[in-house]
Amino acid sequence: xxxxxxxxxxxxxxxxxxxxxxxxxxxxxxxxxxxxxxxxxxxxxxxxxxxxxxxxxxxxxxxxxxxxxxx
Numbered sequence: 001x002x003x004x005x006x007x008x009x010x011x012x013x014x015x016x017x018x019x020x021x022x023x024x025x026x027x028x029x030x031x032x033x034x035x036x037x038x039x040x041x042x043x044x045x046x047x048x049x050x051x052x053x054x055x056x057x058x059x060x061x062x063x064x065x066x067x068x069x070x071x
Contacts, residue, residue, distance in 0.1 A: 009036040009037070009039065009040055010036065011032030011033060011035055011036040012032070012035065013028055013029075013031060013032045013035075017031050022068075023068065023069070024065070024068070026055065026057075026065060027065045027068055027069055029055075030051060030055075030062070030065050030066070030069070031069055033051065033054070034069075048062040048063055048066070051065075
């Protein structure tokens with residue numbers, strides 16, 4: 001993904017997420033990305049494919065990260 005297509009917002013990751021020892025570092029970053037996109041429109045409309053391309057991982061990996069964030 002080129003620089004022009006990337007979101008230009010900032011993310012705030014609360015301490016509850018940052019210091020959660022059960023979350024992987026990538027899951028914490030994904031949380032920040034989700035909240036940044038949600039702050040723009042009030043919701044996040046991006047699909048797993050968007051995050052997979054952004055972070056160079058599979059759709060399944062993104063799905064696992066999201067599931068882990070939900071638990």
